[in-house]
Amino acid sequence: MSHPDLRQTVIEALLEVAPDVDASALDATRAFREQFDFDSMDTLSFVIALHQRLGIDIPERDYPQLLSLDGTVRYLAAHLGSARTTP
Numbered sequence: 001m002s003h004p005d006l007r008q009t010v011i012e013a014l015l016e017v018a019p020d021v022d023a024s025a026l027d028a029t030r031a032f033r034e035q036f037d038f039d040s041m042d043t044l045s046f047v048i049a050l051h052q053r054l055g056i057d058i059p060e061r062d063y064p065q066l067l068s069l070d071g072t073v074r075y076l077a078a079h080l081g082s083a084r085t086t087p
Contacts, residue, residue, distance in 0.1 A: 003077060010072045013049035017042050028069040056080060 001009070011023050014032070021036050032038040047058050047066065056079055058066070065075040 031067040
């Protein structure tokens with residue numbers, strides 16, 4: 001999966017959890033909860049949505065790496081493996 005495709009998948013999962021978010025106004029480097037109402041239950045729902053889309057298990061200890069769009073894409077790219085993710 002290319003990085004642009006992975007980024008789009010992350011945005012789709014995010015919008016499933018937070019449908020009122022304006023994806024075009026997202027700051028990819030800032031934490032989600034700094035930009036909009038995104039609590040711990042939203043984080044859990046986000047992780048579940050990512051799992052459903054990508055089939056990747058994300059342990060709770062890794063949740064802090066999923067706090068921003070860039071962080072989430074970086075984490076997923078590393079865990080999906082270089083064979084499945086291309087720049």
